Amino acid sequence: STLSLGQYTFVQNAFSFGLAVMAAATLFLWFSRSHVAPAYRMAITISGLVTAIAAYHYLQIMLSWEAAFSAVGGTLEVTGYPFNQAYRYVDWLLTVPLLLVELILVMRLSKSETVSKSVTLGGAAALMIVLGYPGEVSEDAGTRFTFWVLSMIPFIYIVYQLVVGLKGSISKQPENVRGLINGAATLVVVSWLFYPLVYLFPLIGLTGGAAVTAVEVGYTIADIVAKAVFGILILTIAMRKSEAEG
Amino acid sequence: STLSLGQYTFVQNAFSFGLAVMAAATLFLWFSRSHVAPAYRMAITISGLVTAIAAYHYLQIMLSWEAAFSAVGGTLEVTGYPFNQAYRYVDWLLTVPLLLVELILVMRLSKSETVSKSVTLGGAAALMIVLGYPGEVSEDAGTRFTFWVLSMIPFIYIVYQLVVGLKGSISKQPENVRGLINGAATLVVVSWLFYPLVYLFPLIGLTGGAAVTAVEVGYTIADIVAKAVFGILILTIAMRKSEAEG
Ligand SMILES: CC1=C(/C=C/C(C)=C/C=C/C(C)=C/C=O)C(C)(C)CCC1
Numbered sequence: 062s063t064l065s066l067g068q069y070t071f072v073q074n075a076f077s078f079g080l081a082v083m084a085a086a087t088l089f090l091w092f093s094r095s096h097v098a099p100a101y102r103m104a105i106t107i108s109g110l111v112t113a114i115a116a117y118h119y120l121q122i123m124l125s126w127e128a129a130f131s132a133v134g135g136t137l138e139v140t141g142y143p144f145n146q147a148y149r150y151v152d153w154l155l156t157v158p159l160l161l162v163e164l165i166l167v168m169r170l171s172k173s174e175t176v177s178k179s180v181t182l183g184g185a186a187a188l189m190i191v192l193g194y195p196g197e198v199s200e201d202a203g204t205r206f207t208f209w210v211l212s213m214i215p216f217i218y219i220v221y222q223l224v225v226g227l228k229g230s231i232s233k234q235p236e237n238v239r240g241l242i243n244g245a246a247t248l249v250v251v252s253w254l255f256y257p258l259v260y261l262f263p264l265i266g267l268t269g270g271a272a273v274t275a276v277e278v279g280y281t282i283a284d285i286v287a288k289a290v291f292g293i294l295i296l297t298i299a300m301r302k303s304e305a306e307g
Numbered sequence: 308s309t310l311s312l313g314q315y316t317f318v319q320n321a322f323s324f325g326l327a328v329m330a331a332a333t334l335f336l337w338f339s340r341s342h343v344a345p346a347y348r349m350a351i352t353i354s355g356l357v358t359a360i361a362a363y364h365y366l367q368i369m370l371s372w373e374a375a376f377s378a379v380g381g382t383l384e385v386t387g388y389p390f391n392q393a394y395r396y397v398d399w400l401l402t403v404p405l406l407l408v409e410l411i412l413v414m415r416l417s418k419s420e421t422v423s424k425s426v427t428l429g430g431a432a433a434l435m436i437v438l439g440y441p442g443e444v445s446e447d448a449g450t451r452f453t454f455w456v457l458s459m460i461p462f463i464y465i466v467y468q469l470v471v472g473l474k475g476s477i478s479k480q481p482e483n484v485r486g487l488i489n490g491a492a493t494l495v496v497v498s499w500l501f502y503p504l505v506y507l508f509p510l511i512g513l514t515g516g517a518a519v520t521a522v523e524v525g526y527t528i529a530d531i532v533a534k535a536v537f538g539i540l541i542l543t544i545a546m547r548k549s550e551a552e553g
Pocket residue numbers: 153156157160189190192193194208209210212213216253254256257260283284287288
């Protein structure tokens with residue numbers, strides 16, 4: 062294995078950290094459901110669902126990581142079980158559309174707008190993840206880059222919708238939360254930008270163990286911001302709106 | 308083993324995906340119980356029960372799958388523990404009658420109709436599953452086909468009842484949900500049709516690892532539609548009816 066024992070342990074610790082944060086965020090969000098008005102409870106239920114799904118997948122990722130390597134006499138060897146990257150992509154396939162639905166629900170748009178925006182943004186998000194996977198598991202730099210380009214198309218559409226398309230709906234939000242909702246949309250854009258950058262690490266000079274470590278730790282940090290920090294922000298917005306409308 | 312490492316991993320990912328979706332759907336459905344009128348809560352409780360039972364069985368199926376194979380030096384070998392298909396049939400034996408009860412409950416028929424339809428449709432569903440099992444575990448194509456034919460008899464009875472028998476009751480539903488209830492009955496018919504088709508894969512030319520992969524992934528996708536997507540549809544119907552009935 063080109064991975065050192067230190068790198069292996071570092072990645073393992075990052076996965077365990079991810080699991081702990083996601084599980085804690087889940088419980089916190091669900092305990093807080095009763096603090097918001099009924100109209101916002103579904104947004105909070107879904108926030109907790111996203112972190113719960115992520116906690117499960119971090120457990121699976123961590124177990125797959127442990128199964129892929131063994132430390133024999135102080136050096137690291139591969140066992141023959143491949144480290145299964147699909148857990149990450151399966152997690153994203155489920156949670157990325159739900160994260161967008163969270164943001165749409167907390168805005169409390171009309172029913173038809175809620176449904177149409179959920180379908181178009183959620184569908185684009187699913188497409189983005191599906192297009193990224195073949196490149197992630199390929200050993201070939203050209204293939205990795207081709208699927209990066211393809212996946213960027215729905216990505217740019219989503220960013221555009223969040224930056225421009227939601228502007229009209231945001232301006233109709235009550236004043237005391239307009240800044241927070243703008244903040245949530247910005248947090249989505251900024252934290253999501255990390256993913257296509259992390260994905261490029263192996264193409265910009267990182268190799269072997271360093272590349273694997275940078276990608277896995279990078280995705281883990283991005284996931285914590287995009288799911289747990291974002292979920293708490295959605296909860297804050299829901300609490301403020303509940304008070305104002307109370 | 309005739310299964311490649313890639314096929315093994317793909318099926319493993321499908322099972323893990325199934326587990327995550329079923330568990331997430333369970334929590335979502337049960338958290339949403341409070342959003343429907345008391346008359347519809349039992350339908351939602353049962354929807355969540357169906358996905359909860361499925362989550363448990365997907366865990367068992369996944370563990371049995373992992374125990375049946377080992378990856379030694381990058382190739383897949385059978386361990387001697389057989390992959391236990393009974394978990395799927397036990398799951399269906401419990402959940403398929405409950406799915407029909409869900410649909411009957413959300414229609415809010417008279418008490419006697421609710422009981423009589425639950426007993427006849429639920430009984431036919433249990434019979435269908437019991438008749439399918441001996442063919443599923445048999446290596447012999449003739450046996451597989453014989454039990455397919457036997458199992459199709461209660462299957463066709465159920466489809467007939469859903470397409471024709473429920474028509475009268477559906478026409479008595481409030482207008483704002485008639486389309487959705489029709490949609491739910493159609494979703495049952497269409498998604499259930501997948502099962503006898505998937506079952507036939509090994510009889511229509513698929514062999515070895517490809518047959519196993521197609522059957523397992525096929526059943527998993529059908530289960531997600533028939534249980535999780537269907538459960539959300541039942542929840543939507545219950546929420547609309549609750550609103551309309553004030
Ligand atoms: C554009 C792009 C990607 C984008 C991934 C994103 C944006 C993932 C977001 C994940 C989140 C938000 C997860 C959990 O909360 C991929 C698939 C890496 C492939 C390369 C191109």
